[in-house]
Amino acid sequence: MKKELQTTADGSHTLFVPSLDEHYHSVNGALQESQHIFIQAGLRQTGKQHIRLLEIGFGTGLNAFLTLKEAETNALHIHYYTIELYPLEKSLTVTLNYGEMIWQEWKELFDALHKAAWNRPVNITPSFTLHKTEGDCNRLEFPSNIDLIYFDAFSPDKQPEMWSRELFDRLYTVASPAAVIVTYCAKGEVRRRMQAAGFTMQRLPGPPGKRHILFGRKQH
Numbered sequence: 432m433k434k435e436l437q438t439t440a441d442g443s444h445t446l447f448v449p450s451l452d453e454h455y456h457s458v459n460g461a462l463q464e465s466q467h468i469f470i471q472a473g474l475r476q477t478g479k480q481h482i483r484l485l486e487i488g489f490g491t492g493l494n495a496f497l498t499l500k501e502a503e504t505n506a507l508h509i510h511y512y513t514i515e516l517y518p519l520e521k522s523l524t525v526t527l528n529y530g531e532m533i534w535q536e537w538k539e540l541f542d543a544l545h546k547a548a549w550n551r552p553v554n555i556t557p558s559f560t561l562h563k564t565e566g567d568c569n570r571l572e573f574p575s576n577i578d579l580i581y582f583d584a585f586s587p588d589k590q591p592e593m594w595s596r597e598l599f600d601r602l603y604t605v606a607s608p609a610a611v612i613v614t615y616c617a618k619g620e621v622r623r624r625m626q627a628a629g630f631t632m633q634r635l636p637g638p639p640g641k642r643h644i645l646f647g648r649k650q651h
């Protein structure tokens with residue numbers, strides 16, 4: 432899949448996939464979007480210090496890097512599982528400006544996320560373990576006792592197979608009591624499928640350029 436580097440409205444980069452006519456993030460601001468949805472609406476709502484997190488779609492590593500910074504600055508302990516079917520080439524990841532834009536003093540930690548080996552846990556810092564798995568989330572078995580899910584697949588119009596009731600059922604099964612799921616997509620159909628899987632769903636205000644996002648919680 433060919434990808435093109437683009438700059439979004441807040442100055443942060445994203446990737447565009449011409450064959451899908453799809454961006455990895457919002458063109459209104461990739462960094463703003465990830466911070467709003469995954470950190471503010473997701474990570475900060477778990478109420479936990481020790482968190483087992485599962486991300487669908489590692490991609491550029493933007494969510495992982497924001498999560499790492501949040502963990503290091505708030506004494507959180509995170510085991511970050513992430514699944515990616517199409518890992519990015521190094522020639523692309525080294526051009527991304529997230530290191531400088533998000534955490535200049537520790538920008539080498541952004542490179543560390545990409546350099547980390549696949550398919551095994553790697554300690555990025557003493558309190559942040561990254562476990563990237565290369566493969567299809569519709570085929571792989573998920574880790575268990577997950578406290579937080581970042582659902583960051585390409586849009587349902589472009590990749591409907593990523594937004595199925597079956598996949599949400601599997602995520603619900605591995606979610607721990609009171610686990611949180613967040614996604615940028617606020618489509619009614621997606622909300623109903625997540626709800627049918629068992630999550631209690633809410634629409635929350637979105638980042639600039641997006642009216643709503645979805646937040647869900649597994650009941651105790």
Ligand SMILES: C[S@@+](CC[C@H](N)C(=O)[O-])C[C@H]1O[C@@H](n2cnc3c(N)ncnc32)[C@H](O)[C@@H]1O
Nearest residue numbers: 488489490491493515516517567568583584585
């Ligand atoms: C919207 S992008 C977001 C990625 C990432 N969270 C980021 O911030 O860059 C969706 C990601 O899902 C990945 N993906 C597509 N199909 C997949 C599949 N079947 N299993 C796992 N990942 C997949 C894509 O390659 C892409 O990296």
